[in-house]
Amino acid sequence: xxxxxxxxxxxxxxxxxxxxxxxxxxxxxxxxxxxxxxxxxxxxxxxxxxxxxxxxxxxxxxxxxxxxxxxxxxxxxxxxxxxxxxxxxxxxxxxxxxxxxxxxxxxxxxxxxxxxxxxxxxxxxxxxxxxxxxxxxxxxxxxxxxxxxxxxxxxxxxxxxxxxxxxxxxxxxxxxxxxxxxxxxxxxxxxxxxxxxxxxxxxxxxxxxxxxxxxxxxxxxxxxxxxxxxxxxxxxxxxxxxxxxxxxxxxxxxxxxxxxxxxxxxxxxxxxxxxxxxxxxxxxxxxxxxxxxxxxxxxxxxxxxxxxxxxxxxxxxxxxxxxxxxxxxxxxxxxxxxxxxxxxxxxxxxxxxxxxxxxxxxx
Amino acid sequence: xxxxxxxxxxxxxxxxxxxxxxxxxxxxxxxxxxxxxxxxxxxxxxxxxxxxxxxxxxxxxxxxxxxxxxxxxxxxxxxxxxxxxxxxxxxxxxxxxxxxxxxxxxxxxxxxxxxxxxxxxxxxxxxxxxxxxxxxxxxxxxxxxxxxxxxxxxxxxxxxxxxxxxxxxxxxxxxxxxxxxxxxxxxxxxxxxxxxxxxxxxxxxxxxxxxxxxxxxxxxxxxxx
Numbered sequence: 292x293x294x295x296x297x298x299x300x301x302x303x304x305x306x307x308x309x310x311x312x313x314x315x316x317x318x319x320x321x322x323x324x325x326x327x328x329x330x331x332x333x334x335x336x337x338x339x340x341x342x343x344x345x346x347x348x349x350x351x352x353x354x355x356x357x358x359x360x361x362x363x364x365x366x367x368x369x370x371x372x373x374x375x376x377x378x379x380x381x382x383x384x385x386x387x388x389x390x391x392x393x394x395x396x397x398x399x400x401x402x403x404x405x406x407x408x409x410x411x412x413x414x415x416x417x418x419x420x421x422x423x424x425x426x427x428x429x430x431x432x433x434x435x436x437x438x439x440x441x442x443x444x445x446x447x448x449x450x451x452x453x454x455x456x457x458x459x460x461x462x463x464x465x466x467x468x469x470x471x472x473x474x475x476x477x478x479x480x481x482x483x484x485x486x487x488x489x490x491x492x493x494x495x496x497x498x499x500x501x502x503x504x505x506x507x508x509x510x511x512x513x514x515x516x517x518x519x520x521x522x523x524x525x526x527x528x529x530x531x532x533x534x535x536x537x538x539x540x541x542x543x544x545x546x547x548x549x550x551x552x553x554x555x556x557x558x559x560x561x562x563x564x565x566x567x568x569x570x571x572x573x574x575x576x577x578x579x580x581x582x583x584x585x586x587x588x589x590x591x592x593x594x595x596x597x598x599x600x601x602x603x604x605x606x607x608x609x610x611x612x613x614x615x616x617x618x619x620x621x622x623x624x625x626x627x628x629x630x631x632x633x634x635x636x637x638x639x640x641x642x643x644x645x646x647x648x649x650x651x652x653x654x
Numbered sequence: 655x656x657x658x659x660x661x662x663x664x665x666x667x668x669x670x671x672x673x674x675x676x677x678x679x680x681x682x683x684x685x686x687x688x689x690x691x692x693x694x695x696x697x698x699x700x701x702x703x704x705x706x707x708x709x710x711x712x713x714x715x716x717x718x719x720x721x722x723x724x725x726x727x728x729x730x731x732x733x734x735x736x737x738x739x740x741x742x743x744x745x746x747x748x749x750x751x752x753x754x755x756x757x758x759x760x761x762x763x764x765x766x767x768x769x770x771x772x773x774x775x776x777x778x779x780x781x782x783x784x785x786x787x788x789x790x791x792x793x794x795x796x797x798x799x800x801x802x803x804x805x806x807x808x809x810x811x812x813x814x815x816x817x818x819x820x821x822x823x824x825x826x827x828x829x830x831x832x833x834x835x836x837x838x839x840x841x842x843x844x845x846x847x848x849x850x851x852x853x854x855x856x857x858x859x860x861x862x863x864x865x866x867x868x869x870x871x872x873x874x875x876x877x878x879x
Contacts, residue, residue: 341785
């Protein structure tokens with residue numbers, strides 16, 4: 292149905308995406324997720340040829356629509372688009388918004404078009420608003436009309452470009468319900484969205500867009516339950532990450548603590564937890580640098596991951612050198628630092644690989 | 655009583671004697687003619703200038719911008735005099751035609767800017783939404799952008815029309831006998847300029863109201879459809 296081959300797009304020097312290869316099968320619902328500003332909208336607009344790609348091809352129903360001799364208007368009759376900002380024709384009432392294209396483009400009789408429009412309106416639950424003007428409707432109602440307007444041309448494919456992003460939470464439900472209904476009816480669609488649970492629920496396949504391309508893709512289950520790559524994981528789990536490297540014994544611990552504190556405050560981590568994080572890191576650093584004293588160059592990297600979803604903190608602490616597990620100390624009871632750490636941590640683990648010790652601690 | 659009597663006297667001497675009202679009607683006709691054709695050709699000129707002003711070609715844009723700036727910046731009376739005494743000085747074209755040309759150009763420049771601001775006020779994404787439904791660029795413009803721009807431009811366009819009507823009162827400078835010139839002549843002849851000039855103002859006022867009425871009429875028709 293939709294296939295892109297090495298699609299590239301940039302605005303001037305700013306590369307939006309490069310070498311995008313996606314396929315959407317007939318009847319499939321593909322969700323496109325990713326952080327804001329990664330080019331999801333531009334990708335949709337490029338697929339619809341509203342933006343000219345720099346290179347690469349777009350195939351719709353097997354036809355390369357980037358070719359110059361293609362009548363793009365004919366293609367678009369069967370390729371619908373629903374926008375974030377609705378963009379209903381503001382000088383026409385609801386029924387005229389829906390019938391305008393069928394009457395003028397596909398030369399349908401006025402009565403026939405109106406009959407069909409009323410059917411679509413009843414599908415989106417807005418029959419009584421047929422003669423209202425767009426500005427008299429709420430955002431959710433406008434978006435439902437926009438969906439009906441798009442459906443009036445009997446499209447094979449609809450591209451939903453963040454259809455609920457401009458709506459307040461009380462209205463997203465009504466729009467998502469319609470889209471869900473359409474997905475079940477077997478309409479081919481691509482939908483870019485920030486509604487993760489909706490994407491998980493309705494999409495056959497999920498594309499995660501980042502780093503100027505399709506970063507990871509898979510079934511909804513694969514992407515949401517078991518994301519493989521770093522950035523996908525961070526995005527899905529809503530992780531915020533702080534990383535820090537220590538390369539000398541004389542590093543500035545005060546400055547490090549200030550940075551940790553700023554990071555934590557940014558994400559509303561409570562002060563008790565901040566103290567725990569700082570305590571754990573200080574003790575670990577002292578322990579590791581004390582043990583390795585004089586033997587070799589100190590090399591410590593650690594990251595603090597904050598999962599907004601679960602409200603959990605994960606500290607990953609790596610240091611190079613010989614095997615050294617601070618949790619298994621020979622002299623029991625002697626090591627106050629480790630006692631403190633095990634006291635505040637929910638759980639902890641240690642592993643040694645290729646000359647690197649890694650400690651994971653959950654708080 | 656005396657006041658009323660004096661008005662009746664003035665009325666008689668100015669408009670009835672020597673068929674003064676016929677002369678006034680003739681002047682009025684000239685004013686309406688210049689206004690109507692000035693508006694018609696002005697709108698056409700405006701549309702062309704606006705099209706060039708918004709064109710993708712940089713050179714055309716600059717040309718249109720310069721022309722508009724020049725026409726808007728120069729007093730219409732001077733423009734009229736340049737056409738009458740310089741450009742068409744040696745031709746035998748009727749002064750009324752020259753006035754129509756001058757007013758068309760002047761109001762055209764204003765109307766071009768009215769159109770441009772109205773077009774830029776229309777939500778461009780609606781045009782794009784129409785394109786996504788299969789409309790060609792031209793038909794999407796005709797069906798979506800133009801009607802909306804028309805609504806936005808209407809009150810300003812109406813103002814421009816009345817402005818044009820009032821500015822035509824300067825055509826007496828180039829020997830045209832329009833309404834203003836006529837009432838001035840009558841006033842000078844009868845030695846009662848107050849009545850004649852005031853009567854002239856009333857007629858201008860009447861046409862202005864008529865123009866406003868015509869504009870609202872047009873809108874009502876469209877809403878009825």
